[in-house]
Amino acid sequence: MTDIQDAAPIEDRIAALPDRTLFLLDDDQALRTRLGRALESRGFVVTAAGSVAEAIEVLKALAPAYAVLDMRLDDGNGLKIVEAVRERREDARIVMLTGYGAIATAVAAIKAGAVDYLSKPADADDVVKALLASGDEAPEPPENPMSADRVRWEHIQRVYELCDHNVSETARRLGMHRRTLQRILAKRAPR
CATH class of the missing domain: 1.10.10.60 (Homeodomain-like)
Known part of the structure; x- marks a missing residue:
């Protein structure tokens, strides 16, 4: 019962957003599908891609308000897509995901314009918290951080x-x- 009560304010916050478009980029299809569905169930309008090349094509027609991008992809680096999202929409809130957490890549992601950097497998609630955190407040730490x-x-x-x-x-x-x-x-x- 508590989980439903905790989720309602997040869903209400998402429903109140003027633009709920979200771009999801990950080359792991299972994770992309699962995370995409979870974000849609919370109220985002999700468009997904599985490669850098596909992301570049999608971003020609889409200027998302939010983006969740994988750092390392089979055909390139997610940092390139951070720049592409920023070119399409300066105020987009971007969260980077990676299976290889490293300080250097976290710094590079933040410098490129991401608002947060999460290690895979990231929980959808942690992703949403990072996306919705206001500019002056840091997102809450993850519920289950890596050991x-x-x-x-x-x-x-x-x-x-x-x-x-x-x-x-x-x-x-x-x-x-x-x-x-x-x-x-x-x-x-x-x-």
């Missing part, structure tokens, strides 16, 4: 990917023993 072990694991996975899955090079860059890294890579992601 320190998960952040460490994500960082290791990111460096491993950047090193083209070369265990020796990844271990050298992370300053750890190769066998230790192999044990970490063989385990499942922590929660």
Whole structure:
């Protein structure tokens, strides 16, 4: 019962918005569909895309008031789309999503014009809170932030990917023993 009461004010705030258009960009179709439906159920008018090329085409006809963009896509970087959204609509509120949380990319996203930066899998309520936070107030922290072990694991996975899955090079860059890294890579992601 409490969840319904907590959700009502958010839905009322969204319904009162003069423009509820939202552009969603993510190359993970399951996440894009799930998040798109969740945002629509809260009152946004969602248009979704799965690639940078598709996003550029969609943005030729759409000037969204809100955008939720994935940072890393198969065919490019979501920062390019932040700029494209800003060109179409200067006052758009943009939230960046990423599976590879890093301070450098968070800073780049904010400098490009995003209002917040959330790690995947992001809860729809956290996304809405970030989108609706006023300019002078920071959004509330997420209900279920990633654990320190998960952040460490994500960082290791990111460096491993950047090193083209070369265990020796990844271990050298992370300053750890190769066998230790192999044990970490063989385990499942922590929660």
